[in-house]
Amino acid sequence: MSLSEALFALPQYILPHHPLSRVAQHVTRCENRVFKDALIRTFIRLYDVDMSQALEGDPGSYPSFNAFFTRALKPEARSLAAGEKTLLCPADGAVSQLGNIEDDTIFQAKGKHYSAMELLGGDADRAAAFQNGRFATIYLSPRDYHRLHMPVGGRLKQMIHVPGRLFSVNNATVNQVPRLFARNERVVCLFETEAGPMALVLVGAIFVASIETVWHGVVTPPTRAEIQCWDYSDKSLFLDASAEMGRFNMGSTIIVLFGEQAANWDAGLAAGTPVRMGQALGSLV
Template sequence: MFTSERLFALGQYVLPQHRLSRLMGSITRCRNTVFKDAMIRSFIKLYGVDMEQALDPDPAAYGCFNEFFTRALKPETRPIAPAPDAVICPADGTVSRIGAITEGRIIQAKGKNFSVTDLLGGHAQNAKLFANGRFATIYLSPRDYHRLHMPLSGTLREMTHVPGKLFSVNAATTANVSNLFARNERVITLFDTEAGPMALVLVGAIFVASIETVWHGIVTPPTGATLRTWHYPENPPVLSRGQEMGRFNMGSTVIVLFGDNVVEWEESLTADSIVCMGQSLGRLTRQTAQSSDRLQRRG
């Protein structure tokens, strides 16, 4: 039976996904005052955006729609969880799925899962770092804050851009397109933290004009057919817990990965939970926290 959600997902197979996303990128960067102001005000009204949370609450102050879309917020609107063992949520959004990595696979939706190896661009050695670990998938809707922040303090080990499709990442598509997050274009960042390896996977989607990080700038576009990896053996970027690490120029999904027995997710968080950047997504396990304390005392 073809439901409306199924038809919506199937229709995306024939769309010129990258061409549409490039077009959206041009539109959202248009600096014509009349056009961009009308677009911003229409968006605020359509999605009920609370501009009082924005660092600059004046819609006309933004040079283009994309500057508004990736706007900074007042720090007090997104307080960082104070507990020293808290793993903070990296983004505003909705929890798509959260839980354990089982036999090297992550739940995407009911009856659908995908492999960590595929998600990480086929890098089997990196996938082993997260064997029997934990994952959290957070979907950012158009109305959400679109800057991404560090769940824990970390030192960047490597970054990989994986070219791919640009399916929508909303609930209807994740329920109907197999291996969605391992098929879409994405930027994989791998950090060393007090909890061991941590990956933040920034997943692209249709109309996501670009993905950028604070240390590199815009990673995509350009989009090619070849996987690209950057290593940071000398003077690697070091980011603190809660610090901005990147942003989506239009909305998408971020997936957080940790290794085995290093974090425990908050029991209250389930699929469809609404989350805000800075709140506690989970806690370091007692063993991990104790090891971290010993290392800090030695330092």
């Protein structure tokens, strides 16, 4: 166990996660020009953000820090991997982990696992579709592009909001906090694809002021006490591969799930590999 990681993670157990995130929501949406411009320019400098890729390259043109943080990119800034069976990476960031779902178990970090059933909100029927399937966990750092895209075309079936904590999702915390992704607040999006069911799990984190999807808008906040499910099975809502499906208003993690013998991950990917939206994450079987 790393002492520095433990010292970083342990205080998070007692922090008031949701009140701190509500403060972050107000701060990041402040439209006072002097304040938001100073915040944006400081952030660009600290995290070496490449504004040449942004559709709007002038930092002062964004009405708030959140508008800057969720900025659109120029169309040519990301190229899409070719191939009918190609699975596209849904986000910029780095691979946290990827591999096989062993029965119902997903690998988080050395010595730490969690179940697909608890990740998906505790429903055994939902989890059964991904038993012995594939998972990929992608961490978005603060400097990354924070819009999320479809790995493959799919028809939306359900969206589930699962309340929970808001631990940080950086490596230090992931290595220390058991079952972190199944404990944090999250939005589960279930799609039907040509390869069968696909889940995109948008995991919240401390200071992530909200999670939103293109079909619903802001899902959280507010944070509810109970799991809430929206059924879209009769709505015929289909999103093409690479289409934007949601965004983090501040950064976090997205987890991609496929069923058994539905997909294979690219052999060149491993924990820590940097990725960009649109590159090949793997392929459908």
